[in-house]
Amino acid sequence: MNITGAELVVQSLTQHHIDMVFGLVGNQISPILVHLEYSGIRYIGTRHEQAAIHMADGYSQVKRTSAVAMVSGGPGFTNSITGIVKAFFANTPLVVIIGSVVNSQRNKGALQDMDQLGMIRNYTKWSATVFEPSRIPEMLHQAFYKANSGKKGPVVLEIPIDVLKREIDVSSLSGIIGKCDVNCDVNASVASLTCIEDFVRQLDLAERPVILLGDETYYAKCEMMLEELLSFLNIPVFTIAKARGIVSDSDHDSCCGNGRILEAGPQTEIISQADLVVNIGVSSDYQMDFFGEPLFHREQRYINISEYIDDLPFLEFEKSTVWKVNVHAFLSALRVYLRDNQLKLEKAEWLAKARTEIDLFFDQLDKTVHPSEDVNPVHFLNTLQNKIMPDTILVLDGSNAMFWAGLLLRANTPGQIIIASDGTHGPMGPGLPLALGAKLAAPGREVLLYTGDGSFGFNMAELDTSIAYRIPVTVIVHNDRSWGLCKTTQEILYQSVCGVELSDVRYDRITEAFGGEGVLVERDVDVEDAINGMVFPTPVTRCLDVRMITTSYSPGLAKFNTFLEAMK
Known part of the structure; x- marks a missing residue:
């Protein structure tokens, strides 16, 4: 044949x-x-x-x-x-x-x-x-x-x-047509007992330790293991990028939320106060401020656990321990060791202080919400968080929009947050196709894209794909009529702007033209009605075109501009 x-x-x-x-x-x-x-x-x-x-x-x-x-x-x-x-x-x-x-x-x-x-x-x-x-x-x-x-x-x-x-x-044919385990892992190196004992000793000696969980823990499917493991570790834990939700922001006392430095939330203050930073599967790049000074500093100790030693931070710091080991194998061995030896590492006072820092940060942020004609992003995102399903997949795209959403939206299940510009390539605009792919992968879950108006324009024609193939998602356009990051960068660095303004486009009507549903949210007083009017499950792709305050810049935007200003 x-x-x-x-x-x-x-x-x-x-x-x-x-x-x-x-x-x-x-x-x-x-x-x-x-x-x-x-x-x-x-x-x-x-x-x-x-x-x-x-x-x-x-x-x-x-x-x-x-x-x-x-x-x-x-x-x-x-x-x-x-x-x-x-x-x-x-x-x-x-x-x-x-x-x-x-x-x-x-x-x-x-x-x-x-x-x-x-x-x-x-x-x-x-x-x-x-x-x-x-x-x-x-x-x-x-x-x-x-x-x-x-x-x-x-x-x-x-x-x-x-x-x-x-x-x-x-x-x-040679018979090579065989099946391949697409989840194959050829580097499942096992943590030694000496390694585990040293880890526990350093964690016990520390007064203010923090644990950072990165992408490797997500792909290694460590969530069930972490759930049990953290019952032995009463320590602040932050999740980063793809690891967001691998420990629930809402349901686990130890989880302090987003650890990505780029959002410039309360994590920056807590991490800077730590005397021991445990980095499990987190790469060193601009999203983590290169793990450099002054946020990370030489007075701290570091434990770095990863299969990929070339990506590890802190190698220039003397007080750094590096273990090249599979993160799943390490966490499994640690769990068994703590359970068998009936050990529980309590840092309750430090965890309570971290929680206080978090509450204080968001209390101060809430105070920035003042009556206005256009929509305030803090008000909008806080209201949205209370409406969406707990396991809604959140795709974040743009610059100012992404920073606001990454700061204010919680992650409670693994893979719940997809950052469109994840990695060091950092493109804007992948949000809509990423959201459609996520919905096809998890048809039983709601998928919500929160995107800047500039970013949305890159792949806006995929609204047609969404309708044609019946892939319903919710799109929220953070519409501030500008390329937000570039606008603030030019204002700060050059005291002048050029090419940063966008037209007053009706993204709700564009969505309707493709066969979806559109809602225009023009005033802050209309936020509750607009969000409460969203029906779940989403029957067809819908777009909320939200007219944001044009000068409402996120803490992450200010942080990123500080990074750009240092490029000399």
């Missing part, structure tokens, strides 16, 4: 338990798409290739496993680059299949002939071209393995159209 390369792609995806593929139709991938229709794999077609990658990203983050996107070559591929690079720096495991020209036409001036892998190789975990259909199963197997093993990230597999169309005899 003969089989085409395209059929082998679909067969391999099925055997790797892929049930959904994101993409944008093009000639070079059409041989695959026509076979997807009969495979049981659902295809979601976007309006832009960048959005296809972002949608797969959102799906992957919620599922905590690989997602697949495919785009045609040439401009289809170049349109997707931002999404791939974003996934690389955010460590999201994606398998991206790209088309290309017929092999015999390479380097002859063929339409869309270009060195695609040369453009993206440095920003993937692995990239390769398949030159023979018989190698498709083998190389897709490698792709899933490499995307998920070790530090996660995207891989790109280029398959020329002639390879997809060519038929081969099934009996000639």
